[in-house]
Amino acid sequence: MDSTFIDRLRKLVGRRHVLADLDDLRSYGYDASLDRALPDVVALPGSAREVADVVAACVDRGYPFVARGAGTGLSGGALAEGGGVVISTTRMHRILELDALNRLAVVEPGVPNAEISAAAAAHGLRFVPDPSSQAVCTIGGNIAENAGGLHCLAYGVTANHVLGVEVVTADGELVSLGGKTVDTPGYDLLGCFIGSEGTLGIVTQATVRLEPMHEASRTLLAVYDSIENASRAVSDIIGSGIIPGALEMMDRLTTQAVEESVHAGFPTDAEAILIIEVDGVREAVDDIAQAVREVCERHAAREVRLAQSPDERERIWRGRKGAFGAMGRYSPTYYVQDGVIPRTRLPEVLREVSAVSARFGLRIANVFHAGDGNIHPLIIFNADDPGEVERAVVAGDEILRACVRHGGSISGEHGIGTEKRDCMTLQFAPADLELMARVKKVFNARNLCNPRKMFPTSRRCGEGARKLASGELSPALAAAAGPAF
Amino acid sequence: MLGSHPFASQLQQAVGGRVLVHPRDCDDYPVGGASPKLVASPVGVQEAARVAKLIGDERERLVVRGGGTKSSRPPCADALFAVLDMSKCEGVLAYEPGDLTISVKAGTKLAHLQSVLARHGQFFPCDAAHAARATIGGTLAASANGALRQRYGSLRDNTLGMRVALSDGTVAFSGAKVVKSVAGYDAYKLFIGSLGTLGVIGEVTLKVSPLPGEQALVAIRFASARDAADAALDVARSPLFVLAMTLHDPAAGTRIRGLPRTPEERDWLLVIRCGGSRSAVRRQLDGAVAICERRRGRDFLETPHEAVARVWADIAELAAGDAYPSNGFVAARFTGLPADVPPLVDALRRAWPTCEITAHPAVGVVYAHVPADASTFSPSTIEAFWKACERSHWSVQFLSAPPALAAVARAPIPPSIPRGLNQKVKAALDPRGVFDPTRGAAGLL
Numbered sequence: 001m002d003s004t005f006i007d008r009l010r011k012l013v014g015r016r017h018v019l020a021d022l023d024d025l026r027s028y029g030y031d032a033s034l035d036r037a038l039p040d041v042v043a044l045p046g047s048a049r050e051v052a053d054v055v056a057a058c059v060d061r062g063y064p065f066v067a068r069g070a071g072t073g074l075s076g077g078a079l080a081e082g083g084g085v086v087i088s089t090t091r092m093h094r095i096l097e098l099d100a101l102n103r104l105a106v107v108e109p110g111v112p113n114a115e116i117s118a119a120a121a122a123h124g125l126r127f128v129p130d131p132s133s134q135a136v137c138t139i140g141g142n143i144a145e146n147a148g149g150l151h152c153l154a155y156g157v158t159a160n161h162v163l164g165v166e167v168v169t170a171d172g173e174l175v176s177l178g179g180k181t182v183d184t185p186g187y188d189l190l191g192c193f194i195g196s197e198g199t200l201g202i203v204t205q206a207t208v209r210l211e212p213m214h215e216a217s218r219t220l221l222a223v224y225d226s227i228e229n230a231s232r233a234v235s236d237i238i239g240s241g242i243i244p245g246a247l248e249m250m251d252r253l254t255t256q257a258v259e260e261s262v263h264a265g266f267p268t269d270a271e272a273i274l275i276i277e278v279d280g281v282r283e284a285v286d287d288i289a290q291a292v293r294e295v296c297e298r299h300a301a302r303e304v305r306l307a308q309s310p311d312e313r314e315r316i317w318r319g320r321k322g323a324f325g326a327m328g329r330y331s332p333t334y335y336v337q338d339g340v341i342p343r344t345r346l347p348e349v350l351r352e353v354s355a356v357s358a359r360f361g362l363r364i365a366n367v368f369h370a371g372d373g374n375i376h377p378l379i380i381f382n383a384d385d386p387g388e389v390e391r392a393v394v395a396g397d398e399i400l401r402a403c404v405r406h407g408g409s410i411s412g413e414h415g416i417g418t419e420k421r422d423c424m425t426l427q428f429a430p431a432d433l434e435l436m437a438r439v440k441k442v443f444n445a446r447n448l449c450n451p452r453k454m455f456p457t458s459r460r461c462g463e464g465a466r467k468l469a470s471g472e473l474s475p476a477l478a479a480a481a482g483p484a485f
Numbered sequence: 486m487l488g489s490h491p492f493a494s495q496l497q498q499a500v501g502g503r504v505l506v507h508p509r510d511c512d513d514y515p516v517g518g519a520s521p522k523l524v525a526s527p528v529g530v531q532e533a534a535r536v537a538k539l540i541g542d543e544r545e546r547l548v549v550r551g552g553g554t555k556s557s558r559p560p561c562a563d564a565l566f567a568v569l570d571m572s573k574c575e576g577v578l579a580y581e582p583g584d585l586t587i588s589v590k591a592g593t594k595l596a597h598l599q600s601v602l603a604r605h606g607q608f609f610p611c612d613a614a615h616a617a618r619a620t621i622g623g624t625l626a627a628s629a630n631g632a633l634r635q636r637y638g639s640l641r642d643n644t645l646g647m648r649v650a651l652s653d654g655t656v657a658f659s660g661a662k663v664v665k666s667v668a669g670y671d672a673y674k675l676f677i678g679s680l681g682t683l684g685v686i687g688e689v690t691l692k693v694s695p696l697p698g699e700q701a702l703v704a705i706r707f708a709s710a711r712d713a714a715d716a717a718l719d720v721a722r723s724p725l726f727v728l729a730m731t732l733h734d735p736a737a738g739t740r741i742r743g744l745p746r747t748p749e750e751r752d753w754l755l756v757i758r759c760g761g762s763r764s765a766v767r768r769q770l771d772g773a774v775a776i777c778e779r780r781r782g783r784d785f786l787e788t789p790h791e792a793v794a795r796v797w798a799d800i801a802e803l804a805a806g807d808a809y810p811s812n813g814f815v816a817a818r819f820t821g822l823p824a825d826v827p828p829l830v831d832a833l834r835r836a837w838p839t840c841e842i843t844a845h846p847a848v849g850v851v852y853a854h855v856p857a858d859a860s861t862f863s864p865s866t867i868e869a870f871w872k873a874c875e876r877s878h879w880s881v882q883f884l885s886a887p888p889a890l891a892a893v894a895r896a897p898i899p900p901s902i903p904r905g906l907n908q909k910v911k912a913a914l915d916p917r918g919v920f921d922p923t924r925g926a927a928g929l930l
Contacts (some may be wrong), residue, residue, distance in 0.1 A: 054600065089709045101718060102822045102849075146667045157665065160642045174710050175903040182639065183628065183678070183820045185880050185898055186907045186929050191641055191674030195667050198495065215724040235583045240694035241606055280771075281725065284765035292583070340663045342584040372665045409666035416668055427668055428658070435649075435657035438913040442906065 001040035009043050012053045017044040031073040033419045039080035044088045048204035056172035065448045067202040069141030073132040075417030081452045089140045103210045109140025109203045125210040128155045132321050140203045146195030148413030150246045153371035166205035170449035180207050198450040200443035217279035218289040219307040222296040223270045230272035231346035233299035234370045239440045246277040247371030254367040257326040264319025270479045333383040333438040335392045338414040339403030343373035352402045353377050360395040374412035391464040416454040426457045499535035500527045514568045516548045518888045521568040530650050530687025538654030541919040548921045549681035551623025554615040566724040575601045588690040591622025607693045610637030613807035622686040632729035632845040647673035652919035662690045672765045683914045697760030702788035705777045706752040711827040716780035719848035725772045729758040732844040740808050756867030803843040804852050806884050816884040823849040836870045841842035862893045
């Protein structure tokens with residue numbers, strides 16, 4: 001990248017806010033996925049106007065650009081594969097408005113997720129989506145990835161809690177999608193934009209919906225000697241008409257790691273535990289908790305423990321949220337999958353995951369949103385052993401194939417990015433991808449805005465490459481996928 | 486004569502003979518007051534795609550029609566060529582109660598959908614009127630949300646995936662058939678509220694919810710719209726999590742037949758729908774009443790569980806405008822901030838003192854039904870009213886208007902709406918303009 005362009009960026013956002021030294025760039029070359037990619041330069045604009053100016057400068061020179069929040073993404077969405085400009089939104093971190101009467105907040109994209117709820121708490125309100133990384137992950141990234149969290153089943157994902165966004169389009173134009181009110185005129189561009197993984201534009205401001213906090217909640221821990229029984233209890237709880245605020249499952253490998261690091265009080269000899277949270281008005285939560293307990297016991301729970309104090313509840317949730325981190329006990333590296341299956345298929349799919357583990361000789365820990373059927377098998381591998389890395393990747397693909405075979409999805413909340421792009425053809429037919437390519441062209445015709453993401457490019461998962469070679473994928477789709485295609 | 490045209494026989498072939506060309510038959514499928522020259526009735530999304538392509542190849546346009554419950558929706562096509570009747574494209578494709586998902590063909594009637602789900606103690610949280618005739622595809626295309634969105638989210642929030650037919654004859658799926666997925670763009674959301682201008686909604690996968698074990702309504706009378714709306718905002722901000730709230734002006738309130746007593750003529754009526762376990766419902770009712778008392782609400786009338794559905798059907802008809810004769814009223818939906826409901830109501834009553842109002846105060850939606858009379862729709866009244874809307878950022882959508890007033894029933898598009906992107910979406914998905922664009926937001930496409 002030539003120095004005149006970098007100088008131009010410095011003029012636009014200020015000298016201090018452009019990073020071009022290798023040491024600085026390294027911090028922007030990774031996210032929480034396995035992929036790594038060094039950008040050529042990083043710009044940290046301080047306003048929507050500056051974002052638009054930086055994008056316009058990139059477009060002018062034909063440089064690709066990628067928006068980045070906190071870099072906690074799990075699919076490579078914020079990586080500048082092949083180089084280009086990273087546009088970091090972290091300087092834009094103000095909560096601009098908190099309107100308790102209308103239950104909404106207007107925020108800049110770099111505001112961390114948890115800060116919104118913290119600010120709203122004084123009014124008895126909260127921002128519902130709560131990904132595990134909520135202390136640092138930004139609302140801009142949440143919108144790009146349509147982030148989920150522990151409470152999606154009952155209360156929805158990011159897309160259900162955003163009223164409007166202001167975005168800089170791939171052409172550098174500042175536009176509003178949605179607004180502060182529901183049902184703004186025209187097509188639901190907002191709905192289509194959320195979850196587009198930064199490929200349709202850059203969020204520079206968001207209006208999010210706030211919900212009242214629940215009056216009361218109860219947290220239960222159900223302990224099982226068989227994963228099958230735990231899975232059946234999950235289906236039966238939902239089938240009985242109860243939608244818990246959260247319904248999480250962890251297997252033995254996970255609880256053992258968690259106990260060694262977090263000391264959450266989980267039994268380490270149980271095959272599976274369920275963490276179930278119910279919430280509502282004071283008068284009702286005990287009844288619901290009792291109903292959940294009965295279902296769990298019907299499916300041969302060894303023990304069902306109701307958290308007796310806020311401390312105990314907090315400890316249980318700390319254990320769940322610390323599960324990914326605790327995997328470091330086994331290996332510094334793991335490959336996390338994010339497939340979704342109809343929850344009634346949990347027993348079969350978990351058996352298949354276990355078979356994949358045996359076949360590839362890799363340990364796989366399971367910790368996931370059982371209520372959503374959103375499984376997170378963590379494939380543990382040694383990064384210094386190239387053979388093992390390759391096996392982990394193929395094992396991951398096998399698990400995703402199983403999810404799709406059972407009518408599910410290859411990603412529930414982590415996104416496709418670079419990591420899963422070549423598995424898109426497992427789930428979508430060429431005509432489906434063509435429709436998405438047409439949408440991409442509307443917003444991002446030059447394909448400079450986060451190229452090489454989401455659309456299939458090569459031979460992982462096999463299908464993409466085969467269809468490419470046989471001409472089943474059209475030129476329009478090839479264009480959407482970008483230069484690597 | 487169309488019947489003998491080779492194109493007609495191709496169409497017949499495409500949809501297994503389900504094509505009408507006789508004017509007498511076509512009159513049964515009016516859209517916007519006009520009758521089409523032909524009606525094709527596919528039974529599947531592939532057939533719908535073939536029809537769309539054939540009509541596009543003829544350089545003609547078509548209008549997609551579900552149950553015909555919104556066929557008076559303006560503006561109408563100037564010359565209506567073809568109607569793609571989706572009412573025969575019906576049936577459940579997959580339903581697994583334990584997964585909380587159901588996949589159906591788009592022409593499935595809402596009442597049928599709900600009855601299938603009810604057998605398993607579930608429902609699709611949508612309270613559109615005329616459930617016996619209204620199709621799920623039409624309901625989504627019109628984005629006919631009801632007051633239940635307060636608790637359950639909008640139609641868009643409860644739609645997981647969709648298979649659509651495009652005008653080039655392709656059929657494409659987006660979204661997923663499970664409750665959670667972020668794979669690919671949610672392109673299907675573009676079709677929700679698109680009024681059939683992008684393509685045909687062929688199959689949909691919906692997220693369903695358990696029916697609350699117990700339900701009840703409480704109706705509360707208020708001397709002013711402001712008090713009632715303020716009470717509604719207080720309830721919405723409370724941890725009671727009621728299912729829905731609707732607000733009615735004195736005249737509209739008397740149209741709710743199922744309520745035990747009609748309100749006095751001058752009173753505004755706030756109806757609160759509660760649901761959950763028996764103890765939760767009791768708490769919601771008591772909590773809501775206590776909040777309303779603080780806002781000077783009075784005469785609390787409870788409707789028990791078994792009567793909720795009947796009363797709510799009346800309320801849904803009020804919002805959808807079906808309680809009013811379509812040639813006698815102009816019906817419009819306004820959306821704005823919840824706290825701005827009272828000033829909007831004031832502005833409406835100033836411009837049209839006899840208009841009837843039903844609002845969903847917690848979500849910021851107001852339905853107005855204005856007696857249709859050319860004298861009340863003078864250009865100056867309309868102009869002044871649009872200005873008021875623009876000042877307070879209200880957007881407007883017309884739901885129905887008599888043909889004589891079709892010309893005034895065109896809402897301005899706020900300057901903040903990205904017109905260019907909307908037009909590009911239309912051009913990308915339907916480049917030949919086969920799906921009648923005049924039915925989209927007027928002036929936007």
